[in-house]
Amino acid sequence: MENQTKKIEISDLTARYATQVVLKNITMDIYKKEIFAIIGPASAGKSTLLKCINRMSDFIRNISVSGSIKLDGQDTRSEDGSSLRRRVGMVSPLPVGLPMTVWDNVAFAPRMAGVRDKRKLNEIVEDCLRNAALWDEVKDRLGTLATRLSGGQQQRLTIARSLSLRPEVLCLDEFSIAIDPVTTMRIEEVLERLKVNMTIILVTNIVQQARRLAERTAMMLDGQLIEVGYTSELFYGGAKDPRTKEYIEGRFG
Protein backbone atom coordinates (compact mmCIF):
# COMPACT_ATOMS: atom_id res chain seq x y z
CA MET A 1 0.00 0.00 0.00
CA GLU A 2 2.86 2.42 0.77
CA ASN A 3 3.73 2.92 -2.87
CA GLN A 4 0.19 3.91 -3.85
CA THR A 5 -0.30 7.27 -5.52
CA LYS A 6 -2.07 10.03 -3.69
CA LYS A 7 -5.50 11.00 -5.01
CA ILE A 8 -6.39 13.65 -2.49
CA GLU A 9 -3.99 15.61 -0.35
CA ILE A 10 -5.52 17.61 2.46
CA SER A 11 -3.15 19.96 4.21
CA ASP A 12 -3.78 22.17 7.20
CA LEU A 13 -7.50 22.40 6.53
CA THR A 14 -9.39 24.56 8.99
CA ALA A 15 -13.09 25.47 8.75
CA ARG A 16 -15.19 27.81 10.85
CA TYR A 17 -18.91 28.49 10.98
CA ALA A 18 -18.97 32.12 12.10
CA THR A 19 -16.70 31.86 15.14
CA GLN A 20 -17.12 28.15 15.87
CA VAL A 21 -14.21 26.04 14.65
CA VAL A 22 -15.47 22.76 13.11
CA LEU A 23 -12.27 21.51 11.46
CA LYS A 24 -8.87 22.05 13.05
CA ASN A 25 -5.71 21.74 10.95
CA ILE A 26 -6.61 18.51 9.20
CA THR A 27 -3.73 17.04 7.22
CA MET A 28 -4.03 13.66 5.51
CA ASP A 29 -3.78 11.88 2.18
CA ILE A 30 -6.26 9.60 0.46
CA TYR A 31 -4.93 7.10 -2.06
CA LYS A 32 -6.16 6.16 -5.48
CA LYS A 33 -8.75 3.36 -5.67
CA GLU A 34 -9.06 2.71 -2.00
CA ILE A 35 -12.04 2.80 0.30
CA PHE A 36 -11.16 5.32 2.95
CA ALA A 37 -13.41 5.44 6.00
CA ILE A 38 -13.85 8.37 8.34
CA ILE A 39 -15.31 7.48 11.71
CA GLY A 40 -16.05 9.48 14.81
CA PRO A 41 -18.97 10.58 16.98
CA ALA A 42 -21.57 13.14 15.91
CA SER A 43 -20.34 16.71 15.32
CA ALA A 44 -16.77 15.55 14.82
CA GLY A 45 -16.66 17.50 11.54
CA LYS A 46 -16.86 14.48 9.22
CA SER A 47 -19.63 15.86 6.99
CA THR A 48 -18.01 19.29 6.85
CA LEU A 49 -14.79 17.65 5.71
CA LEU A 50 -16.63 15.96 2.81
CA LYS A 51 -18.30 19.24 1.90
CA CYS A 52 -14.91 20.90 1.75
CA ILE A 53 -13.57 18.14 -0.50
CA ASN A 54 -16.24 18.63 -3.20
CA ARG A 55 -16.59 22.33 -2.37
CA MET A 56 -20.26 22.14 -1.45
CA SER A 57 -18.94 24.43 1.28
CA ASP A 58 -19.23 27.21 -1.32
CA PHE A 59 -22.99 27.10 -0.76
CA ILE A 60 -22.86 27.36 3.03
CA ARG A 61 -23.25 30.83 4.43
CA ASN A 62 -20.88 32.05 7.16
CA ILE A 63 -18.32 29.32 6.54
CA SER A 64 -14.67 30.20 6.14
CA VAL A 65 -12.17 27.60 5.00
CA SER A 66 -8.39 27.84 5.06
CA GLY A 67 -5.67 25.39 4.10
CA SER A 68 -5.67 23.44 0.88
CA ILE A 69 -7.08 20.33 -0.75
CA LYS A 70 -5.37 18.91 -3.81
CA LEU A 71 -6.93 16.50 -6.27
CA ASP A 72 -4.30 14.77 -8.44
CA GLY A 73 -1.84 17.39 -7.26
CA GLN A 74 -4.07 20.29 -8.39
CA ASP A 75 -5.62 22.67 -5.90
CA THR A 76 -9.41 22.11 -5.95
CA ARG A 77 -9.95 25.85 -5.94
CA SER A 78 -8.18 26.20 -9.27
CA GLU A 79 -11.20 24.86 -11.15
CA ASP A 80 -14.87 25.75 -11.29
CA GLY A 81 -16.92 24.35 -8.38
CA SER A 82 -19.46 22.59 -10.55
CA SER A 83 -16.84 20.91 -12.74
CA LEU A 84 -15.02 19.78 -9.59
CA ARG A 85 -18.27 18.22 -8.35
CA ARG A 86 -18.53 16.32 -11.62
CA ARG A 87 -15.26 14.62 -10.69
CA VAL A 88 -16.05 14.23 -7.00
CA GLY A 89 -19.49 12.67 -6.49
CA MET A 90 -21.40 12.85 -3.23
CA VAL A 91 -24.14 10.75 -1.66
CA SER A 92 -26.01 12.53 1.11
CA PRO A 93 -27.18 10.90 4.37
CA LEU A 94 -30.86 11.04 3.49
CA PRO A 95 -32.04 9.71 0.13
CA VAL A 96 -33.18 12.53 -2.11
CA GLY A 97 -34.98 11.50 -5.28
CA LEU A 98 -35.30 14.59 -7.43
CA PRO A 99 -38.96 15.30 -8.28
CA MET A 100 -38.73 13.77 -11.75
CA THR A 101 -38.76 10.27 -13.21
CA VAL A 102 -36.22 7.60 -12.30
CA TRP A 103 -34.72 7.86 -15.79
CA ASP A 104 -34.49 11.65 -15.59
CA ASN A 105 -32.82 11.40 -12.19
CA VAL A 106 -29.94 9.34 -13.50
CA ALA A 107 -29.71 11.25 -16.77
CA PHE A 108 -29.78 14.62 -14.97
CA ALA A 109 -26.08 15.10 -14.36
CA PRO A 110 -24.89 13.97 -17.83
CA ARG A 111 -27.49 16.24 -19.39
CA MET A 112 -26.33 19.18 -17.30
CA ALA A 113 -22.80 18.36 -18.42
CA GLY A 114 -23.96 18.57 -22.03
CA VAL A 115 -24.76 14.98 -23.14
CA ARG A 116 -27.69 15.19 -25.56
CA ASP A 117 -27.59 11.83 -27.35
CA LYS A 118 -30.58 9.82 -26.17
CA ARG A 119 -28.94 6.45 -26.88
CA LYS A 120 -25.86 7.42 -24.89
CA LEU A 121 -28.08 8.58 -22.01
CA ASN A 122 -30.02 5.32 -22.07
CA GLU A 123 -26.75 3.45 -21.84
CA ILE A 124 -25.58 5.54 -18.89
CA VAL A 125 -28.90 5.11 -17.07
CA GLU A 126 -28.90 1.33 -17.41
CA ASP A 127 -25.23 1.08 -16.55
CA CYS A 128 -25.52 3.20 -13.41
CA LEU A 129 -28.70 1.54 -12.20
CA ARG A 130 -27.03 -1.87 -12.62
CA ASN A 131 -23.97 -0.65 -10.74
CA ALA A 132 -26.15 0.53 -7.88
CA ALA A 133 -28.04 -2.82 -7.76
CA LEU A 134 -31.31 -1.11 -8.60
CA TRP A 135 -31.81 -2.01 -12.28
CA ASP A 136 -33.82 -5.21 -11.73
CA GLU A 137 -36.27 -3.45 -9.44
CA VAL A 138 -36.95 -0.40 -11.58
CA LYS A 139 -36.23 -1.44 -15.17
CA ASP A 140 -39.96 -1.69 -15.93
CA ARG A 141 -40.84 1.64 -14.37
CA LEU A 142 -38.14 4.06 -15.35
CA GLY A 143 -40.95 6.55 -16.01
CA THR A 144 -42.31 6.66 -12.46
CA LEU A 145 -41.52 9.53 -10.14
CA ALA A 146 -38.36 8.91 -8.15
CA THR A 147 -40.08 10.27 -5.05
CA ARG A 148 -42.50 7.33 -5.20
CA LEU A 149 -39.73 4.78 -4.67
CA SER A 150 -39.05 3.34 -1.23
CA GLY A 151 -36.34 4.87 0.95
CA GLY A 152 -33.83 2.14 0.20
CA GLN A 153 -34.51 2.33 -3.52
CA GLN A 154 -34.14 6.10 -3.44
CA GLN A 155 -30.81 5.78 -1.69
CA ARG A 156 -29.55 3.38 -4.36
CA LEU A 157 -30.95 5.78 -6.95
CA THR A 158 -28.90 8.54 -5.31
CA ILE A 159 -25.82 6.35 -5.69
CA ALA A 160 -26.69 5.49 -9.31
CA ARG A 161 -27.12 9.20 -9.98
CA SER A 162 -23.78 10.08 -8.47
CA LEU A 163 -22.11 7.44 -10.67
CA SER A 164 -23.60 8.86 -13.85
CA LEU A 165 -20.61 11.09 -14.54
CA ARG A 166 -18.09 8.35 -13.70
CA PRO A 167 -16.56 10.41 -10.90
CA GLU A 168 -12.96 9.79 -9.89
CA VAL A 169 -13.89 10.12 -6.23
CA LEU A 170 -17.14 9.12 -4.57
CA CYS A 171 -17.98 10.51 -1.14
CA LEU A 172 -20.67 8.78 0.89
CA ASP A 173 -21.96 10.56 3.96
CA GLU A 174 -23.57 8.03 6.31
CA PHE A 175 -25.47 6.53 3.42
CA SER A 176 -27.04 3.81 5.54
CA ILE A 177 -28.79 5.74 8.30
CA ALA A 178 -32.11 5.86 6.45
CA ILE A 179 -32.17 2.32 5.05
CA ASP A 180 -32.60 -1.24 6.22
CA PRO A 181 -29.69 -3.65 6.89
CA VAL A 182 -30.38 -5.78 3.80
CA THR A 183 -30.18 -2.80 1.46
CA THR A 184 -27.11 -1.60 3.34
CA MET A 185 -25.43 -4.95 2.66
CA ARG A 186 -26.30 -4.72 -1.02
CA ILE A 187 -24.85 -1.23 -1.29
CA GLU A 188 -21.71 -2.35 0.52
CA GLU A 189 -21.28 -5.06 -2.12
CA VAL A 190 -21.73 -2.40 -4.78
CA LEU A 191 -19.01 -0.26 -3.20
CA GLU A 192 -16.58 -3.19 -3.16
CA ARG A 193 -17.12 -3.54 -6.90
CA LEU A 194 -16.84 0.17 -7.59
CA LYS A 195 -13.50 0.73 -5.86
CA VAL A 196 -11.75 -0.98 -8.77
CA ASN A 197 -12.37 2.20 -10.72
CA MET A 198 -12.64 4.95 -8.17
CA THR A 199 -11.57 6.31 -4.83
CA ILE A 200 -14.29 6.01 -2.24
CA ILE A 201 -14.50 8.10 0.91
CA LEU A 202 -16.94 6.66 3.38
CA VAL A 203 -18.11 8.68 6.35
CA THR A 204 -19.85 6.35 8.72
CA ASN A 205 -21.31 6.15 12.18
CA ILE A 206 -21.15 2.39 12.07
CA VAL A 207 -17.72 1.27 13.16
CA GLN A 208 -18.34 -2.21 11.78
CA GLN A 209 -18.99 -0.78 8.33
CA ALA A 210 -15.54 0.79 8.28
CA ARG A 211 -14.07 -2.51 9.45
CA ARG A 212 -15.85 -4.43 6.70
CA LEU A 213 -15.07 -2.11 3.81
CA ALA A 214 -12.18 0.24 4.30
CA GLU A 215 -8.50 -0.29 3.58
CA ARG A 216 -7.70 2.65 5.79
CA THR A 217 -9.66 4.49 8.44
CA ALA A 218 -9.43 7.96 9.94
CA MET A 219 -10.72 8.76 13.40
CA MET A 220 -12.06 12.27 14.00
CA LEU A 221 -13.17 13.96 17.19
CA ASP A 222 -14.26 17.56 17.80
CA GLY A 223 -12.98 18.75 14.45
CA GLN A 224 -9.57 17.16 14.91
CA LEU A 225 -7.99 14.25 13.15
CA ILE A 226 -7.06 11.84 15.92
CA GLU A 227 -5.30 9.26 13.80
CA VAL A 228 -5.21 7.59 10.39
CA GLY A 229 -4.19 4.00 9.91
CA TYR A 230 -4.77 0.73 8.10
CA THR A 231 -8.07 -0.72 9.14
CA SER A 232 -6.37 -4.07 9.65
CA GLU A 233 -4.16 -2.52 12.33
CA LEU A 234 -6.48 0.10 13.79
CA PHE A 235 -9.30 -2.29 14.46
CA TYR A 236 -7.20 -5.12 15.76
CA GLY A 237 -5.39 -3.53 18.67
CA GLY A 238 -3.15 -1.25 16.64
CA ALA A 239 -4.79 2.05 17.56
CA LYS A 240 -2.21 4.39 19.04
CA ASP A 241 -4.62 6.85 20.59
CA PRO A 242 -6.71 5.64 23.53
CA ARG A 243 -9.73 7.62 22.27
CA THR A 244 -9.69 5.72 18.98
CA LYS A 245 -9.45 2.45 20.86
CA GLU A 246 -12.37 3.36 23.11
CA TYR A 247 -14.50 4.56 20.21
CA ILE A 248 -13.88 1.42 18.18
CA GLU A 249 -14.67 -0.76 21.14
CA GLY A 250 -17.89 1.19 21.63
CA ARG A 251 -17.10 2.66 25.01
CA PHE A 252 -18.02 6.22 24.01
CA GLY A 253 -19.64 8.13 21.19
Add this chain to the structure above:
Amino acid sequence: MFGLTTHLQNKRRKERRVSFLLGCLTLCLVLPIAFIVGVLLFKGLPAICWEFLAADPIRGMTAGGIFPAIIGTIYLVLLSLLFCVPIGVIAAVYLSEYAADNWFTRAINLAIVNLAGVPSIVHALFGLGAFVLFLKFGTSLLAASATLAVMNLPVVITATRESLEAVPRQFREACWNLGATRWQAIRYVVLPNSLPGILTGVIFAVSRAAGETAPILFTGAVFYKAELPQSILDQCMALSMHLFTLSTQVVGVPEAFPYGTALVLVGIVFAVNTLSIALRFYFRTHRKW
Protein backbone atom coordinates in the same frame (compact mmCIF):
# COMPACT_ATOMS: atom_id res chain seq x y z
CA MET B 1 -75.86 8.64 38.49
CA PHE B 2 -79.02 10.54 37.61
CA GLY B 3 -77.34 13.89 38.31
CA LEU B 4 -74.41 12.99 36.11
CA THR B 5 -76.67 12.19 33.17
CA THR B 6 -78.47 15.55 33.30
CA HIS B 7 -75.09 17.20 33.57
CA LEU B 8 -73.95 15.41 30.45
CA GLN B 9 -77.18 16.25 28.64
CA ASN B 10 -76.79 19.91 29.56
CA LYS B 11 -73.26 19.88 28.26
CA ARG B 12 -74.36 18.30 25.02
CA ARG B 13 -77.20 20.82 24.59
CA LYS B 14 -74.80 23.68 25.21
CA GLU B 15 -72.38 22.22 22.67
CA ARG B 16 -75.15 22.08 20.08
CA ARG B 17 -76.19 25.67 20.81
CA VAL B 18 -72.61 26.95 20.43
CA SER B 19 -72.07 25.15 17.15
CA PHE B 20 -75.40 26.48 15.83
CA LEU B 21 -74.43 30.03 16.81
CA LEU B 22 -71.01 29.76 15.17
CA GLY B 23 -72.66 28.36 12.06
CA CYS B 24 -75.02 31.33 11.90
CA LEU B 25 -72.15 33.81 12.27
CA THR B 26 -70.25 32.08 9.47
CA LEU B 27 -73.35 32.30 7.32
CA CYS B 28 -73.36 36.07 7.92
CA LEU B 29 -69.96 36.13 6.26
CA VAL B 30 -71.35 34.56 3.12
CA LEU B 31 -74.49 36.70 3.06
CA PRO B 32 -72.99 39.90 1.59
CA ILE B 33 -71.36 37.95 -1.23
CA ALA B 34 -74.54 36.03 -1.96
CA PHE B 35 -76.46 39.31 -1.81
CA ILE B 36 -74.10 41.07 -4.23
CA VAL B 37 -74.18 38.23 -6.71
CA GLY B 38 -77.95 37.95 -6.34
CA VAL B 39 -78.57 41.64 -6.97
CA LEU B 40 -76.16 41.67 -9.91
CA LEU B 41 -77.85 38.67 -11.46
CA PHE B 42 -81.34 39.98 -10.79
CA LYS B 43 -80.74 43.49 -12.08
CA GLY B 44 -77.94 42.90 -14.56
CA LEU B 45 -79.02 39.72 -16.32
CA PRO B 46 -81.80 41.44 -18.30
CA ALA B 47 -79.16 43.69 -19.88
CA ILE B 48 -76.94 40.82 -20.99
CA CYS B 49 -77.51 39.98 -24.60
CA TRP B 50 -75.34 39.59 -27.69
CA GLU B 51 -75.63 43.26 -28.54
CA PHE B 52 -74.64 44.35 -25.02
CA LEU B 53 -71.47 42.27 -25.17
CA ALA B 54 -70.49 42.84 -28.78
CA ALA B 55 -71.59 46.37 -29.70
CA ASP B 56 -70.17 49.84 -29.09
CA PRO B 57 -72.00 52.18 -26.73
CA ILE B 58 -74.20 54.64 -28.62
CA ARG B 59 -76.33 57.73 -27.92
CA GLY B 60 -74.16 59.06 -25.08
CA MET B 61 -73.77 55.56 -23.64
CA THR B 62 -77.49 55.22 -22.97
CA ALA B 63 -77.80 52.42 -25.52
CA GLY B 64 -75.66 49.88 -27.33
CA GLY B 65 -73.09 47.71 -25.57
CA ILE B 66 -69.83 47.56 -23.68
CA PHE B 67 -67.62 45.78 -26.21
CA PRO B 68 -64.77 48.36 -26.21
CA ALA B 69 -64.67 48.26 -22.41
CA ILE B 70 -64.35 44.47 -22.36
CA ILE B 71 -61.58 44.56 -24.95
CA GLY B 72 -59.90 47.46 -23.15
CA THR B 73 -59.84 45.55 -19.87
CA ILE B 74 -58.39 42.49 -21.59
CA TYR B 75 -55.66 44.61 -23.24
CA LEU B 76 -54.84 46.34 -19.97
CA VAL B 77 -54.59 43.08 -18.05
CA LEU B 78 -52.47 41.27 -20.66
CA LEU B 79 -50.12 44.20 -21.20
CA SER B 80 -49.65 44.72 -17.46
CA LEU B 81 -48.86 40.99 -17.05
CA LEU B 82 -46.28 41.32 -19.80
CA PHE B 83 -44.49 43.90 -17.66
CA CYS B 84 -44.93 42.59 -14.15
CA VAL B 85 -44.58 38.81 -14.53
CA PRO B 86 -41.07 38.67 -16.02
CA ILE B 87 -39.77 41.45 -13.76
CA GLY B 88 -41.48 40.01 -10.69
CA VAL B 89 -40.30 36.46 -11.26
CA ILE B 90 -36.73 37.53 -12.02
CA ALA B 91 -36.65 39.73 -8.93
CA ALA B 92 -38.02 36.90 -6.78
CA VAL B 93 -35.51 34.39 -8.15
CA TYR B 94 -32.67 36.81 -7.48
CA LEU B 95 -33.86 37.60 -3.94
CA SER B 96 -34.53 33.98 -2.96
CA GLU B 97 -31.75 32.15 -4.76
CA TYR B 98 -28.84 34.50 -5.26
CA ALA B 99 -28.92 37.53 -2.98
CA ALA B 100 -26.93 37.44 0.23
CA ASP B 101 -28.81 38.14 3.43
CA ASN B 102 -27.62 41.67 4.24
CA TRP B 103 -29.06 45.09 5.04
CA PHE B 104 -29.56 45.84 1.34
CA THR B 105 -31.77 42.82 0.57
CA ARG B 106 -33.60 43.36 3.85
CA ALA B 107 -34.33 46.92 2.73
CA ILE B 108 -35.63 45.59 -0.60
CA ASN B 109 -37.88 43.12 1.20
CA LEU B 110 -39.24 45.91 3.37
CA ALA B 111 -39.87 48.00 0.26
CA ILE B 112 -41.82 45.14 -1.35
CA VAL B 113 -44.00 44.69 1.73
CA ASN B 114 -44.69 48.42 1.84
CA LEU B 115 -45.36 48.62 -1.88
CA ALA B 116 -48.10 46.02 -1.37
CA GLY B 117 -49.71 48.28 1.22
CA VAL B 118 -49.78 51.43 -0.92
CA PRO B 119 -53.37 52.47 -1.80
CA SER B 120 -54.21 52.15 -5.47
CA ILE B 121 -54.98 55.85 -5.86
CA VAL B 122 -51.41 56.60 -4.82
CA HIS B 123 -50.20 54.20 -7.50
CA ALA B 124 -52.35 56.18 -9.90
CA LEU B 125 -50.66 59.40 -8.94
CA PHE B 126 -47.25 57.75 -9.29
CA GLY B 127 -48.23 56.43 -12.73
CA LEU B 128 -49.34 59.89 -13.79
CA GLY B 129 -46.07 61.43 -12.68
CA ALA B 130 -43.69 58.69 -13.82
CA PHE B 131 -45.20 57.18 -16.95
CA VAL B 132 -47.61 59.77 -18.36
CA LEU B 133 -45.54 62.90 -17.72
CA PHE B 134 -41.91 61.99 -17.07
CA LEU B 135 -41.54 59.16 -19.59
CA LYS B 136 -43.97 60.96 -21.91
CA PHE B 137 -46.15 57.92 -22.57
CA GLY B 138 -49.17 60.27 -22.41
CA THR B 139 -52.45 58.92 -21.10
CA SER B 140 -52.30 55.61 -22.90
CA LEU B 141 -52.76 51.88 -22.70
CA LEU B 142 -48.99 51.69 -22.10
CA ALA B 143 -49.00 54.08 -19.14
CA ALA B 144 -52.09 52.48 -17.57
CA SER B 145 -50.68 48.95 -17.94
CA ALA B 146 -47.34 50.04 -16.50
CA THR B 147 -49.14 51.53 -13.51
CA LEU B 148 -51.13 48.33 -12.99
CA ALA B 149 -47.89 46.36 -13.33
CA VAL B 150 -46.21 48.39 -10.58
CA MET B 151 -49.26 47.83 -8.39
CA ASN B 152 -49.10 44.08 -8.98
CA LEU B 153 -45.32 43.64 -8.68
CA PRO B 154 -45.38 42.90 -4.94
CA VAL B 155 -48.13 40.32 -5.49
CA VAL B 156 -46.11 38.46 -8.11
CA ILE B 157 -42.83 38.76 -6.21
CA THR B 158 -44.31 37.54 -2.93
CA ALA B 159 -46.16 34.62 -4.53
CA THR B 160 -43.07 33.59 -6.49
CA ARG B 161 -40.78 33.80 -3.49
CA GLU B 162 -43.13 31.75 -1.37
CA SER B 163 -43.36 29.02 -3.97
CA LEU B 164 -39.59 29.04 -4.58
CA GLU B 165 -38.99 28.64 -0.88
CA ALA B 166 -41.51 25.79 -0.73
CA VAL B 167 -39.14 23.71 -2.86
CA PRO B 168 -36.97 21.88 -0.30
CA ARG B 169 -33.33 22.95 -0.12
CA GLN B 170 -32.23 19.33 -0.35
CA PHE B 171 -33.31 19.25 -4.02
CA ARG B 172 -31.00 22.15 -4.76
CA GLU B 173 -28.19 20.46 -2.84
CA ALA B 174 -28.74 17.22 -4.76
CA CYS B 175 -28.40 19.17 -8.02
CA TRP B 176 -25.25 20.96 -6.88
CA ASN B 177 -23.77 17.66 -5.75
CA LEU B 178 -24.27 16.39 -9.30
CA GLY B 179 -22.23 19.23 -10.74
CA ALA B 180 -25.20 21.37 -11.74
CA THR B 181 -24.62 25.10 -11.52
CA ARG B 182 -26.86 27.33 -9.43
CA TRP B 183 -28.75 28.41 -12.53
CA GLN B 184 -29.18 24.84 -13.83
CA ALA B 185 -30.67 23.78 -10.49
CA ILE B 186 -33.09 26.70 -10.65
CA ARG B 187 -33.96 26.22 -14.30
CA TYR B 188 -34.51 22.46 -14.27
CA VAL B 189 -35.68 21.67 -10.74
CA VAL B 190 -36.70 24.70 -8.67
CA LEU B 191 -38.69 26.72 -11.23
CA PRO B 192 -40.67 23.82 -12.76
CA ASN B 193 -41.73 22.78 -9.26
CA SER B 194 -42.71 26.25 -8.15
CA LEU B 195 -44.74 26.99 -11.25
CA PRO B 196 -48.14 26.26 -9.60
CA GLY B 197 -47.49 28.85 -6.90
CA ILE B 198 -46.27 31.40 -9.43
CA LEU B 199 -49.37 30.81 -11.56
CA THR B 200 -51.60 31.35 -8.56
CA GLY B 201 -49.92 34.68 -7.91
CA VAL B 202 -50.23 35.69 -11.55
CA ILE B 203 -53.92 34.86 -11.62
CA PHE B 204 -54.48 36.88 -8.49
CA ALA B 205 -52.70 39.75 -10.22
CA VAL B 206 -55.06 39.35 -13.19
CA SER B 207 -58.17 39.75 -11.10
CA ARG B 208 -56.70 42.75 -9.31
CA ALA B 209 -55.71 44.42 -12.57
CA ALA B 210 -59.13 43.81 -14.06
CA GLY B 211 -61.00 45.24 -11.10
CA GLU B 212 -59.00 48.33 -10.11
CA THR B 213 -60.28 51.71 -11.31
CA ALA B 214 -58.02 54.22 -9.60
CA PRO B 215 -54.68 53.32 -11.23
CA ILE B 216 -56.08 53.65 -14.73
CA LEU B 217 -58.21 56.71 -14.00
CA PHE B 218 -55.46 59.27 -14.70
CA THR B 219 -53.20 57.15 -16.79
CA GLY B 220 -55.03 55.70 -19.76
CA ALA B 221 -58.69 54.88 -19.40
CA VAL B 222 -61.33 57.14 -20.90
CA PHE B 223 -65.09 57.59 -20.48
CA TYR B 224 -65.87 57.00 -24.07
CA LYS B 225 -63.90 56.18 -27.16
CA ALA B 226 -65.52 55.36 -30.46
CA GLU B 227 -62.89 52.91 -31.66
CA LEU B 228 -60.70 50.20 -30.18
CA PRO B 229 -57.12 51.21 -29.35
CA GLN B 230 -54.94 50.91 -32.45
CA SER B 231 -51.61 51.04 -30.65
CA ILE B 232 -50.33 50.89 -27.09
CA LEU B 233 -50.11 54.67 -27.12
CA ASP B 234 -53.88 55.00 -27.60
CA GLN B 235 -56.30 55.48 -24.78
CA CYS B 236 -58.87 52.79 -24.12
CA MET B 237 -62.08 52.07 -22.27
CA ALA B 238 -62.16 49.64 -19.37
CA LEU B 239 -64.96 47.81 -17.57
CA SER B 240 -64.24 49.19 -14.12
CA MET B 241 -64.00 52.74 -15.49
CA HIS B 242 -67.11 52.25 -17.60
CA LEU B 243 -69.05 51.10 -14.56
CA PHE B 244 -67.98 54.22 -12.69
CA THR B 245 -69.01 56.43 -15.63
CA LEU B 246 -72.38 54.78 -16.16
CA SER B 247 -73.29 54.95 -12.50
CA THR B 248 -72.25 58.52 -11.74
CA GLN B 249 -71.50 60.60 -14.82
CA VAL B 250 -74.20 59.99 -17.39
CA VAL B 251 -77.91 60.72 -17.20
CA GLY B 252 -80.56 58.57 -18.81
CA VAL B 253 -78.71 55.24 -18.64
CA PRO B 254 -81.09 52.27 -18.38
CA GLU B 255 -80.86 50.86 -14.86
CA ALA B 256 -79.79 47.45 -16.09
CA PHE B 257 -76.65 48.78 -17.85
CA PRO B 258 -74.36 49.45 -14.87
CA TYR B 259 -75.52 46.20 -13.29
CA GLY B 260 -74.89 44.34 -16.49
CA THR B 261 -71.40 45.87 -16.73
CA ALA B 262 -70.67 44.91 -13.13
CA LEU B 263 -71.93 41.40 -13.82
CA VAL B 264 -69.54 41.03 -16.77
CA LEU B 265 -66.63 42.33 -14.68
CA VAL B 266 -67.42 40.03 -11.76
CA GLY B 267 -67.95 37.19 -14.22
CA ILE B 268 -64.47 37.67 -15.74
CA VAL B 269 -62.78 37.87 -12.32
CA PHE B 270 -64.78 34.88 -11.10
CA ALA B 271 -63.84 32.82 -14.17
CA VAL B 272 -60.16 33.65 -13.74
CA ASN B 273 -60.25 32.77 -10.04
CA THR B 274 -61.99 29.49 -10.78
CA LEU B 275 -59.21 28.70 -13.21
CA SER B 276 -56.71 29.40 -10.44
CA ILE B 277 -58.51 27.09 -8.01
CA ALA B 278 -58.72 24.37 -10.67
CA LEU B 279 -55.00 24.71 -11.40
CA ARG B 280 -54.10 24.53 -7.74
CA PHE B 281 -56.27 21.46 -7.34
CA TYR B 282 -54.65 19.85 -10.36
CA PHE B 283 -51.14 20.50 -9.07
CA ARG B 284 -52.02 19.35 -5.55
CA THR B 285 -53.24 16.02 -6.83
CA HIS B 286 -50.18 15.72 -9.09
CA ARG B 287 -47.63 16.59 -6.44
CA LYS B 288 -44.21 15.23 -7.14
CA TRP B 289 -43.06 14.83 -3.55
